[in-house]
Every structure is written in structure tokens, then in C-alpha cells.
Amino acid sequence: MASLTRTVRIEWGDCDPAGIVFYPRYIAMFDHSTTLLIEETLGARKHQLYRTYAFDGYPVVDNRARFLKPTRFGDDVVIETRFAGVGRASFKLMHRLTLEGELAVEGFETRVWVVRDPGHPGRLRPQPLPQEVASRFAGEAGAMDSPEPAR
Amino acid sequence: MASLTRTVRIEWGDCDPAGIVFYPRYIAMFDHSTTLLIEETLGARKHQLYRTYAFDGYPVVDNRARFLKPTRFGDDVVIETRFAGVGRASFKLMHRLTLEGELAVEGFETRVWVVRDPGHPGRLRPQPLPQEVASRFAGEAGAMDSPEPAR
Amino acid sequence: MASLTRTVRIEWGDCDPAGIVFYPRYIAMFDHSTTLLIEETLGARKHQLYRTYAFDGYPVVDNRARFLKPTRFGDDVVIETRFAGVGRASFKLMHRLTLEGELAVEGFETRVWVVRDPGHPGRLRPQPLPQEVASRFAGEAGAMDSPEPAR
Amino acid sequence: MASLTRTVRIEWGDCDPAGIVFYPRYIAMFDHSTTLLIEETLGARKHQLYRTYAFDGYPVVDNRARFLKPTRFGDDVVIETRFAGVGRASFKLMHRLTLEGELAVEGFETRVWVVRDPGHPGRLRPQPLPQEVASRFAGEAGAMDSPEPAR
Numbered sequence: 134m135a136s137l138t139r140t141v142r143i144e145w146g147d148c149d150p151a152g153i154v155f156y157p158r159y160i161a162m163f164d165h166s167t168t169l170l171i172e173e174t175l176g177a178r179k180h181q182l183y184r185t186y187a188f189d190g191y192p193v194v195d196n197r198a199r200f201l202k203p204t205r206f207g208d209d210v211v212i213e214t215r216f217a218g219v220g221r222a223s224f225k226l227m228h229r230l231t232l233e234g235e236l237a238v239e240g241f242e243t244r245v246w247v248v249r250d251p252g253h254p255g256r257l258r259p260q261p262l263p264q265e266v267a268s269r270f271a272g273e274a275g276a277m278d279s280p281e282p283a284r
Numbered sequence: 285m286a287s288l289t290r291t292v293r294i295e296w297g298d299c300d301p302a303g304i305v306f307y308p309r310y311i312a313m314f315d316h317s318t319t320l321l322i323e324e325t326l327g328a329r330k331h332q333l334y335r336t337y338a339f340d341g342y343p344v345v346d347n348r349a350r351f352l353k354p355t356r357f358g359d360d361v362v363i364e365t366r367f368a369g370v371g372r373a374s375f376k377l378m379h380r381l382t383l384e385g386e387l388a389v390e391g392f393e394t395r396v397w398v399v400r401d402p403g404h405p406g407r408l409r410p411q412p413l414p415q416e417v418a419s420r421f422a423g424e425a426g427a428m429d430s431p432e433p434a435r
Numbered sequence: 436m437a438s439l440t441r442t443v444r445i446e447w448g449d450c451d452p453a454g455i456v457f458y459p460r461y462i463a464m465f466d467h468s469t470t471l472l473i474e475e476t477l478g479a480r481k482h483q484l485y486r487t488y489a490f491d492g493y494p495v496v497d498n499r500a501r502f503l504k505p506t507r508f509g510d511d512v513v514i515e516t517r518f519a520g521v522g523r524a525s526f527k528l529m530h531r532l533t534l535e536g537e538l539a540v541e542g543f544e545t546r547v548w549v550v551r552d553p554g555h556p557g558r559l560r561p562q563p564l565p566q567e568v569a570s571r572f573a574g575e576a577g578a579m580d581s582p583e584p585a586r
Numbered sequence: 587m588a589s590l591t592r593t594v595r596i597e598w599g600d601c602d603p604a605g606i607v608f609y610p611r612y613i614a615m616f617d618h619s620t621t622l623l624i625e626e627t628l629g630a631r632k633h634q635l636y637r638t639y640a641f642d643g644y645p646v647v648d649n650r651a652r653f654l655k656p657t658r659f660g661d662d663v664v665i666e667t668r669f670a671g672v673g674r675a676s677f678k679l680m681h682r683l684t685l686e687g688e689l690a691v692e693g694f695e696t697r698v699w700v701v702r703d704p705g706h707p708g709r710l711r712p713q714p715l716p717q718e719v720a721s722r723f724a725g726e727a728g729a730m731d732s733p734e735p736a737r
Contacts, residue, residue, distance in 0.1 A: 144618045145300055145632070146308065150357055152301040152557075156495050157462040164459065165597045178660050179598070193458050197499040203559070206301055207631050255454075257505070295467045296481070303708075307646050308613040315610065316446045329509050330447070344609050348650040354710070358480050406605075408656070451598055452605040452659055459599065508603055 134272040136215035137170040143208045153203035160198065163228045163240045166214040167191075170226070174216075174269050186263050188248050194223070195243040202237045204230075210237065219271045222246050222259040285423040287366035288321040294359045304354035311349065314379045314391045317365040318342075321377070325367075325420050337414050339399050345374070346394040353388045355381075361388065370422045373397050373410040436574040438517035439472040445510045455505035462500065465530045465542045468516040469493075472528070476518075476571050488565050490550050496525070497545040504539045506532075512539065521573045524548050524561040587725040589668035590623040596661045606656035613651065616681045616693045619667040620644075623679070627669075627722050639716050641701050647676070648696040655690045657683075663690065672724045675699050675712040 141162055149155040172178055177185060204210050211231050218225035228240035246266075250256040262270070292313055300306040323329055328336060355361050362382050369376035379391035397417075401407040413421070443464055451457040474480055479487060506512050513533050520527035530542035548568070549559040564572070594615055602608040625631055630638060657663050664684050671678035681693035699719075703709040715723070 144614075145621060146306045146614045146617060148301045149296055150299045150301065150303040151492050151494070151559075153494070155297045155463070155466075156498070157297065157459040157466065160459040160462055161457075161597075161599045164457075164599055168598060180660055190453050192453070192455075192505070193502055195499075195501050196458070197497075199497050200495055203494070205557070207633055255507075257453075295463075296470060297463045297466060302643050302645070302710075304645075306614075306617075307649070308610040308617065311610040311613055312446075312448045312608075315448055315608075319447060331509055341604050343604070343606070343653065343656070345653050346651070347609070347653075348648075350648050351646055354645070356708075358482055406658070408604075447602055448608045448610065450603045452601045452603065454603040457599045 134216040285367040
């Protein structure tokens with residue numbers, strides 16, 4: 134499946150009085166990596182995607198993270214994000230954040246493809262992924278037979 | 285002019301590796317105090333105000349802050365916010381954040397009353413403050429005969 | 436086991452362009468609730484606890500959250516936090532965030548009681564929970580003969 | 587005087603329900619730009635600088651920002667940061683954030699070079715800038731005669 138790797142400099146404002154990253158900040162970094170991966174995989178920016186596919190977002194419905202070692206102000210961490218599963222109206226992602234090659238944080242997300250519910254202003258409801266989106270997230274049909282990425 | 289005072293517990297996640305509040309967090313606290321003051325002064329919640337007065341927000345166009353002494357995790361700071369001036373389409377606010385009675389941070393904001401520009405999607409343009417809003421911000425509410433805004 | 440319930444007003448700055456809470460903000464709210472619960476359970480503020488128990492923090496090593504329904508700017512949500520398990524050097528917490536009685540977000544955390552590693556500056560290592568702390572987290576405080584921690 | 591220019595992609599989590607950057611986020615971006623400029627000007631990372639110059643930080647004591655036009659999720663903004671003045675124990679910075687060449691936000695900061703006060707744990711006190719630091723911030727002595735950067 135498709136993946137995206139980027140390097141992030143840990144900022145002073147990301148860190149807490151213990152001198153390490155305040156952990157909700159990792160979750161925000163993973164959120165941005167997910168958007169960058171989706172944009173790269175579908176070949177357009179998020180606001181263009183909204184128009185192309187007539188949908189209203191891909192909110193997280195379940196997330197999990199394991200924090201194995203701390204990272205600190207000034208560290209250049211590497212975040213690798215990949216699709217980990219594609220369902221009818223949902224998809225999964227995995228994030229691996231490493232520092233000098235060592236795994237520091239692992240993240241897992243399940244997101245749902247949603248549209249606004251015309252009958253209930255302010256409500257969102259799941260909608261099946263467009264076929265093209267599902268195929269691209271899955272790395273084109275052929276890739277579906279490949280084993281899970283090693284962990 | 286009207287004012288609002290609230291106590292805020294400084295959170296672990298508000299602080300940086302020096303153990304003191306990361307200063308953009310103060311600006312976010314002031315933003316929330318401004319909304320609470322406006323809601324109290326006009327007698328309704330922000331999303332209700334949008335409907336009552338048919339406007340689209342009051343973004344900051346100028347802000348300034350002076351940081352006189354640091355505050356830390358666990359401190360209970362007091363934020364006092366007041367209107368400091370009312371113009372045709374803009375208004376000013378002042379914030380005083382104290383710790384045990386000593387001034388720690390002072391903030392100043394100028395905000396503009398805006399509506400969406402129908403001719404330019406995504407653009408906002410200034411609009412004169414409704415008379416009732418201007419009067420209440422200026423603290424002359426008592427002199428007014430107009431009814432309460434619907435809630 | 437002990438629990439703590441608090442009401443949190445969702446702020447404008449907590450929300451994203453979809454008008455709903457940007458989900459890492461929930462994780463930050465849960466972090467603060469955990470500290471408030473620990474402070475209440477042990478009868479002292481976090482920085483005092485550091486001295487009383489000669490430890491250096493309780494970082495999260497594993498967290499999970501489920502997002503069942505969105506909450507929005509101006510909502511008053513209720514967060515109930517409780518201990519969900521106490522081990523030798525770790526403990527678990529559960530958070531339930533509700534809006535008008537309906538469950539909106541559920542959170543689960545595992546934290547480790549740590550001290551600085553004198554042999555490796557900047558490193559933290561797990562240390563068994565003090566007996567008194569473990570008992571109080573487990574809700575057996577009443578059975579204890581030990582005096583209150585100094586405040 | 588020395589300057590640093592970087593491009594920042596506006597993230598979903600930087601934006602508020604109006605779809606524009608929540609303005610305290612700009613202040614955090616400026617803070618990171620300041621650190622990058624100082625690191626580049628002095629040729630070392632912040633934590634190394636702490637050791638080289640035996641100081642404890644450069645907190646902001648005064649900041650101001652003007653918000654001229656909004657920026658939005660997905661925008662690639664350019665932030666140019668430069669020293670704007672060097673005093674005995676303090677220095678000033680200017681930030682210009684542009685979108686497609688148009689000025690969107692201007693920021694101004696005064697920072698103080700501080701050390702921990704050994705007589706008062708937890709207190710910081712101003713200390714004169716080391717001569718080498720002052721010269722580099724000022725762009726080497728000769729540059730001191732040059733006029734203010736055009737605005």
C-alpha cells in the first residue's frame with residue numbers, strides 16, 4: 134500500500150516541562166501526515182478533493198498510539214505513514230515515528246469517509262469510498278495480495 | 285465598560301521545557317475570554333449571536349501582549365477582560381492576567397465585525413457594528429429600550 | 436476506584452474547519468483530567484507530589500480513543516475520569532466524555548511511574564509505585580494507616 | 587541584519603471553524619522561526635547554544651502582530667524573520683508572513699537574554715548578550731550603520 138515519509142523538527146512549543154514532546158502533539162503530527170498521504174495518493178489537495186469526490190471529510194473514529202521512547206526539542210524525527218486497510222466506508226492508517234532509526238512512537242487510526250447529512254444540519258454520515266479512492270488507497274487491486282507490512 | 289473575570293488553572297500541556305507557559309497559549313486564553321465577555325454582554329452564545337445579528341465573526345486585526353512575569357504549571361491565574369474602545373466596525377479589548385494579585389501578562393486586541401462577502405467566496409469584509417451591539421460593548425446597555433436579543 | 440468529573444466548555448480554538456473538536460485536543464483534555472484526578476486522590480498538587488514521592492512523572496506509554504459523535508464550539512462537555520487498573524510500576528485510566536448525557540468520546544491510557552536515570556542524563560526509567568500511591572489509586576485509601584502526605 | 591525565510595504548509599489543525607488560521611498559531615510559527623534564525627546565525631542548535639553561552643533562554647517580553655488577510659488550510663505561506671534591533675540584554679525581531687507575495691501577517695517581538703537566578707530558584711534574570719552574540723545578531727558591526735530594513 135502507498136506510504137509517505139517526512140521529517141519533522143520537534144519545536145520548543147511541542148514540548149512540555151519534562152522537556153519531551155507533549156504526546157497529543159504527536160497525534161496532530163499524524164493527522165497532518167495522513168492528509169499529506171491522501172493528497173499524494175489521490176493527486177490533489179484536500180480542498181480540491183472535496184469538490185472532486187463530493188464528500189465532507191474523513192474524521193478519525195478510533196485511534197491508538199504507543200510511546201516507546203521520548204523525543205525532545207530540536208530532534209529531527211521521521212514519520213512514515215501508510216494505509217493499513219481499506220473497507221467499504223472506512224480505512225486504516227499506520228504511523229511509525231523514528232528517531233535516528235529507532236522506533237519512538239507508533240500510531241494507528243481508523244477513519245470514515247463522510248458526507249453531510251442533508252436531513253440533519255450539522256450531522257455527518259458515512260458513505261462508501263468512491264471506487265477510485267478505494268483502489269488507490271489499497272495501492273491498486275494487485276497489491277491487495279501482498280502481506281501486511283512488517284512491524 | 286463591561287468586563288469579565290475568570291480563573292484558569294495552568295495545565296501541563298500549556299507549558300514549555302523552561303517550565304513556564306508557552307506564550308502563544310496566553311493569546312488563546314485571551315481569545316476565549318473575549319468570546320465569554322461578548323456572550324455575557326450580549327446575553328447569548330456565539331453561535332446564537334451569528335443568527336441574531338447576521339454577521340460572521342470578529343477576527344483580530346491587531347494584537348499586542350506584554351509578558352511581565354512567568355506563570356507555571358499548576359498556577360491558578362486570574363484573567364480580567366474588558367472592552368477598551370468601540371468604533372464603527374471595530375472594537376478593542378484589554379486583558380490583565382494576574383498571579384496572586386501581581387500582573388503577569390497584559391494583552392490588547394483590536395477586532396473587526398465582519399460578514400462574508402457575497403461577491404468573493406471565502407472573503408470577509410467589515411460591517412458597522414449593530415447599534416445595540418455597539419451600545420452594549422460601550423457599557424450603555426442600561427440606557428437602551430430595545431428588547432433582549434432572542435435566545 | 437476513585438474518579439473525577441469536570442465540565443469543559445469547548446473553545447473556538449479547540450475546533451477545526453469542519454466546526455468540530457480537532458481530536459488531539461480531546462487527548463490534551465484527558466491528560467489534564469488525569470492530573471486533576473491524581474492530585475485529588477493523593478491530596479496534593481503535581482509539583483508537590485514530585486517532592487513527596489521523589490519521582491519524575493507518569494508519562495503515557497499507550498493510549499487509545501474512540502470518537503462516537505462530534506462536539507462543537509460552545510458545547511459544555513462532561514469528562515469523567517477513573518483509574519482502571521494499578522500494576523507494579525504502571526496504572527491505567529479511562530475517560531468518558533459525554534454531551535447532554537450521550538457518550539461522545541472514550542479514552543484509555545496506560546501510564547508509567549518514572550524516575551530520572553542517574554546513569555543516563557535525560558533518560559527516564561520505570562520505578563514501582565509507592566505502596567501508598569498504589570493503594571490510593573486502587574481505591575483502598577480508607578484501609579491505610581499511613582499519614583497524609585505533607586502538603 | 588541576518589534573516590531567515592521558510593515556507594510553512596498551513597495544517598487542518600491550525601485552522602478554526604471559520605476555516606482560517608487560529609491566530610495564536612501564527613505566534614507559535616513565529617516563535618519557531620526565531621529559534622531557527624538564532625540557530626542559523628550562531629551556527630548551532632538551541633540546546634548546544636545553552637552550553638556554549640551559559641544562558642537559559644530568550645523569552646518574549648513584548649509581542650505584537652497585525653493580521654492583514656487570512657490564510658487557510660493547505661496554503662503554503664512564506665515566513666521571513668529578521669533581527670530588528672540589538673540592545674544590551676535584549677533584541678528585537680520582525681516577521682513577515684506572505685501568501686502568494688501578499689503580506690498576510692506582520693509580527694514584532696522583543697526578547698530578553700536570561701539566566702537562572704541562583705538566589706531565587708525558578709526565577710530568570712536578564713544578562714547582557716555575549717559580545718559575539720550581539721555582533722552576529724546585528725549582522726557584524728559594520729552593518730549597524732545601515733538603515734532600518736524597508737517595510
